[in-house]
Amino acid sequence: MDTVKQSLKEASIFTHSQERPFKCSDCGSNFKRAADLREHERIHTEERPFSCSHCTKTFRTSSNLRQHQRVHTGERPFTCSVCGKGFTQLSSLLKHKVTHTQERPFKCSDCGRGFKSSGELMSHKRFHTAEGLFTCSVCGKGFNRSSHLQTHQRVHRFKSSSNLRKHHRVHTKEKPFPCSVCGKGFTQLSSLLKHKSTHTQERAFQCTDCGTGFESSHELLIHQRVHTGERPFSCSHCTKRFKRLSTLRIHQRVHTGEKPFPCSVCGKGFTQSSSLLRHNVTHTKERPFKCSD
Structure with missing residues (x-):
């Protein structure tokens, strides 16, 4: 019994220590556990031993596979205590909870403006950069938004x-x-x-x-x-395809975090103008939908 206690004590000390004895021979990164090192090495070997039984996707870790399978099963184990909405990941729930508060924990280091999500902050910070993140392959001009780049590229066409x-x-x-x-x-x-x-x-x-x-x-x-x-228009970020180019552009904002339609009252951004118009009503007492009965 004393031996078990001693082993648990030693394991606890090791967990909280800064010691990382397991080193990756490819990139030199250090890890606390051999299991962590093996998991990391799959980045270099591109090994994905965990395959989904519902589709052809494979994953490096079993935890990533479990998260993915919720797409097929519909399981949403993380529930919002305020509105009851369910999520497949804890991180998504934490991000969602901010929408119920006025908290804006993601601050811009340039102007101090706060945002509810890291995606909104990242989209905003592009306006402070001297050089755009989206570069034209023809003339090298930079833009803050992919939509602005697409508009510009018509000049070359x-x-x-x-x-x-x-x-x-x-x-x-x-x-x-x-x-x-x-x-x-x-x-x-x-x-x-x-x-x-x-x-x-x-x-x-x-x-x-x-x-x-x-x-x-x-x-x-x-x-x-x-x-x-x-569906001739395919997304370069995932496997989804679309009938219209305009629908693809709207979808791609899910991946880029781009929200080109900001609310003039609260600053919240939206991927579509229709979503902004629907949101704008929340700032007024307007109730445009009348019951005929």
Whole structure:
């Protein structure tokens, strides 16, 4: 019994000590336990011995596998004591709890402004950097947001002087093609022709599968993906695919932490303008949805 007590005492002392006797031969990192070293070495060997029984994903640690499997089982063992919302990870619960308080523990070291999450702080700090995090591969210009980079890259996409002239109208506000019915102006003749169908209710582009009509060939092309199941726009961060490029851009903000639509009242950021508009109502007494009964 004394031997057991002595072993437990020694283990406790070792846990709280700074001693790290297990060294990685690849990078020199030190660890307290041999098990920690073995787990770390998988970074170098790329070994992922823990595979998910529901999909093809593999993991370096059993704990990462357990967390992932909750995606399939729907298990959410970490519950918010305020609103009852469940989470798959403790870290997600802790991040969520801040939304119930006015606490903003993540402070900007440049201006002192506080944020509720590290993602919001990281997005904000880009405005203080002299050089943007998102760099154009053509001219090397840097931007604070990926959406700003995508907008800029259009400058490099003009193959003819006529296309460039059309584009310049975005900046000059010139709209040389007016609608004879309502007077609305357009930068391109094709846009005017497309607009005119809104006055006639004409839907010249018919789906051969279901017969639904559309005002433009582009709208028809997007619709047909409902029948074909085609999702040509894939996320570079995960395996998700999308029917529309705009939907992919919105989704990618989940990975980048980008929230380009900030609330002018409280500063909270949103990935979509619709989410911001919905949030804005929380600052007013407005109740726009009326019951007809």
